[in-house]
Amino acid sequence: MKIAVVQFPGSNCDQDCLRALLGVGRIEAEYLWHKETSVSGFDAVVLPGGFSYGDYLRCGAIARFSPIMKAIVSATAAGMPVIGICNGFQILCEAGLLPGALIRNQRLHFICQPVWLRTETTDTPFTTQLEKNRLLRMPIAHGEGSYFADSRTLEMLESQNRVVFRYTNASGDTTPESNPNGSLANIAGICNEERNVLGMMPHPDRAWDRRLGSEDGKLLFESLVANLELAAAR
Amino acid sequence: MATAITAAIVRNHGLTEEEYERIKSALNRAPNLTELGVFSVMWSEHCSYKNTRLELKKFPTTGPKVLVKAGEENAGVIDIGNGWAVAFKMESHNHPSAIEPFQGAATGVGGIIRDIFTMGARPILLLDSLRFGPIRGHSPQARHNRRLFAGVVAGIAHYGNCVGIPTLGGEVYFDESYEGNPLVNVLCLGVLRHSEIVRGAAKGVGNPVFYVGSETGRDGLAGAAFASRDLTDESKQDRPAVQVGDPFKGKLLLEACLELLASGSVAGIQDMGAAGLTCSTCETASRGGTGVQIDVALVPQREHGMTPYEILLSESQERMLIIVHGGHEEKVRRIFEKWDLPYALVGEVTDDGMMRVLEGGSVEVEIPADMLANDAPVYVREATSSHAAIRVPIEGIPRSDSHRSLIVLLAEPTIASKNWVFRQYDHTVRAGTIVPPGSDAGVFYVREADKILAVTSDCNGLYCKLDPREGARIAVAEAARNLVCSGAAPLAVTDNLNFGNPYRPEIFWQLREAVEGLAEACRRFNTPVTGGNVSLYNQNPTGAVDPTPTVGMVGIIANEDWITRQYFRNEGDIIFLVGPIGEEMGATHYLKVVHGRKEGLPPRLNFELELRVQQTLASLIQHGFVQSAHDCSEGGIGVALAECCISGEIKMGASVRIGNATDRMDLLLFNETQSRAIISVSPEDADAVEKHCATAHTPLTWLGAVGGTDLVVTNGQETLTWKIAELYETWYCSIENIMSTR
Amino acid sequence: MKVRVIVMPKESVLDPQGVAVRNALKDVGLQSVENVRVGKLLELEFTTPPDEGRLDEICRDLLSNPVIEDYAVRYPCPTDT
Secondary structure, three states, X not given: OEEEEEEOOOEXXXXXXXXXXXXHOOOEEEEEEOOOOOOOOOOEEEEOOEOHHHHOOOOOOOHHHOHXXXXXXXXXXXXXXXXXXXXXXXXXXXXXOOOOEEEOOOOXXXXXXXXXXXXXXXXXXXXXXXXXXXXXXXXXXXXXXXXXXXXXXXXXXXXXXXXXXXXXXOOOOOOOOOOOOOOHHHEEEEEOOXXXXXXXXXXXXXXXEHHHOEOOOHHHHHHHHHHHHHHHHO | OOOOOOHHHHHHOOOOHHHHHHHHHHHOOXXXXXXXXXXXXXXXXXXXOOOOHHHXXXXXXXXXXXXXXXXXXXXXXXXXXXXXEEEEEEEEOHHHHHHOHHHHHHHHHHHHHHHHHOOOOEEEEEEEEEEEOOOOOOOHHHXXXXXXXXXXXXXXXXXXXXXXXXXXEEEEEEOHHHOOXXXXXXXXXXXXXXXXXXXXXXXXXXXXXXEEEOOEOOOOOOHHHHHOOOOOOHHHHOHHHOOOOOHXXXXXXXXXXXXXXXXXXXXXXXXXXXXXXXXHHHHHHHHHOOEEXXXXXXXXXXXXXXXXXXXXXXXXXXXXXXXXXXXXXXXXXXHHHHOOOOEEEEEEEEOOOEEEEEEOOEEEEEEEHHHHHOOOOOOOOOOOOOOOOOOOOHHHXXXXXXXXXXXXXXXXXXXXXXXXXXXXXXXXOOOOEEEOEOEOXXXXXXXXXXXXXXXXXXXXXXXXXXXXXXXXXXXXXXXHHHHHHOOOEEEEEEEEEEOOOOOOHHHHHHHHHHHHHHHHHHHHOOOOEEEEEEEOOOEEOOEEOOOEEEEEEEEEEOOHHHOOOOOOOOOOOEEEEEOOOOOOOOOOHHHHHOOOOOOOOOOOOOHHHHHHHHHHHHHHHHOOOEEEEEEOOOOHHHHHHHHHHHOOOOOOOEEEEOOOOOOOHHHHHHOOOOOOEEEEEOHHHHHHHHHHHHHOOOOEEEEXXXXXXXXXXXXXXXXXXXXXXXXXXXXXXXXHHHHOOO | OEEEEEEEEOOOOOOHHHHHHHHHHHHOOOOOOOOOOOOEEEEEEOOOOXXXXXXXXXXXXXXXXXXXXXXXXXXXXXXXX
């Protein structure tokens, strides 16, 4: 089984994502250059963090028109698991694969700090190894990570159980203080209606090694690999 | 129509009459205006170090681990084992940051990153050492300093975050002397295999010379010459001299160059930094013992009607000069088209030792490369010592309310938590940061090489002002002490000398003293200087900045278990002071901040004692006895103890006894005697630690224990109690509160 | 010809940058400023006039994000120099 880590001009977490995936083992992982036009041969796709196209115009606005995105959109319609981390999440929203948008942090500064996330649903290929309400510790590092959607969209996300992670404090409560960027409803990650596309601002690719202070991110990659194995076995 | 060179034109180019005569006699003719421009940048202070070269020779630059020495290339390279090495260097961008702080700082980061990947190394971490005038209050100066501070931090964040290189730490200092002339020193470190080291030499006669990266515009024209003049109100009009950086282009350039280097096509590579195309052309020729000929008509340009003068002196960012092995041109095209970067074949390597620049058919510049790169005049400057610092008698220091004094010191921006700064830096990208900013040293795991690095930067400008030699020695000692407290063995140093006008004898005396102090300490600590930067003319209308020889030091932590952080971890742990209790009050932050006096003889560094203390700390850590270790610096034991309590994720109290009933509390808490660290130890290890230090003849004092919600300090007679929550609030929020001042 | 596209955040979206600018304006003495919104002006220079429908589509797909932004296209007046 093979997982693609897409490289856009300006992606800078591609190496981290590749290493995190290879750290799980049992799968192959490769870079996929944004000018390619096919994802055939791959079983899942990771859109890594970074500053694709320098964040010019809007974060992810230009990357979503990269040649590879057409193939990714088709593949997601056919059920391929896709995870977008940080800039990857921004690209997914710009591409319309996820609803809403990520706007400038409320306090206007770039912020890099560890956060607590609460798992809201285990019903995605990236969260099956977690339990509901399980707290995860991993870093955020972004200037435009505040999730916004209109009230209708928010209602839909909540009623369809599509909020996957929320920012909380160490006790698991969603407080204003625990919200680092002003995201509506403390939303840190969401999935699409079919539940195969996940977008999240925090970095599991920086929390997969005990040396880094947390291995919680590894669970997301482990979940993905386990689900791919299950699908292959069928 | 050639412009006649007049005396005024020579002066405007920053060259003296004697230098002009020297040029004429060496060329056997008068230079044309373009050639004069070329000399003006290559012979400027910034590029040639003409006033400091003799001093810089005093640094120890060799050692068994040195693979590329200081001065040879764009950055020095040190072996770290397993066939891997690190290339690292610190550089300044002070003057541009004073005019336009965001872009000045951003382009400083961009430049140092290029210096590292031009050696063949992938940049993996950044550090920055920043200094500004005071930021508190509502005066126009304070507002201006806040603007500079915010702009510089935002600029560093903008560039470093976008390129995806973590900023692991550094320092921020505030003092009146930096008013109007901030210091922005940035260190970058990259990793590479020994076999990947590449030189900036134009090797192989006939080899094609490529220009790659952003198109050339009129940015920063004569920026190098600009940095060699004092900042005045007029120079604020020099806005065009400030370059605008594009970190996105910088990232593309980095990836494209590393890809090209990995393909084996590159014979030589150099970034276009200060003095742009000029510098890269003549330096590569000089290093290669060859010549380089280029045609500026072939250079990608983004402005219309640029003259050869402008093209050669432009400091447009994100550009490299690459000498490619003959026959490999196709690889350049393929890779640079993949990354959508402009590139052009602009010339070739010759065998005549000349830097020759054509414009279409005609020769515009023809100068021996060596003359530009190596034969700048070398000057001996006059050095006269300013009045020596005088020891401040203890009786002359009024007793203060020590309880209040600790709070005041923790709120002082130089000492307060810098979280407002490093929250804006991505310090987790590249998934290697083990100890993030906020501890004595940043610790990073280099996955490729399976090595753990520790990095720090230090310089106490106050010590250096009052005794430049001792201050410089201490800067090195403190950097080494910080690394040792983190579990590392110091390896090597990069320096950034920041001084005023070298033509003033008392300033040059400061520089010479600092260089000699730094050199001596580097020899004693066995940390060769791998390279660095000199920034002169750091003055503003009110005077020179405090002499600031910033030291950046890199070390290796040989065993993961030795990684040590600065904050207390367990209730009940025993707190020890390793090193003397001390009493030196001269040049302390206590004297400056609480008593408003920047005076006194700075603490004396005893190398023998310092080395003994550091070796003992290292040994204790390696034996597994140390739960936390934090060195004592600004604010003495008082501040260090407070930081041990409040700088971790879980805040802890402590109860300690220090000194005797007859000792003054403020002198005990705030003296800045050197060679000291506060460690915490499991109770069951306390005996072993005492025995260990006794055997090593290292002073050790049992201070007390970790626990409770207060910091309690007693000398047997007077007892002071602070609530940990209050200390934390003061220390953590100080800078944020000041920066919210409207 | 030069065409201007103005992109503004939607009224319903929090514009922290606008808030910061409003506060700064009050600080320098413009007390009566009530609200500030910060947007973008894109100046597109064409060799031949673009198809208006296509430009509109591109404004929606690329130049603005309809989830959070509104846009307006200003074609040059005959009287513009």
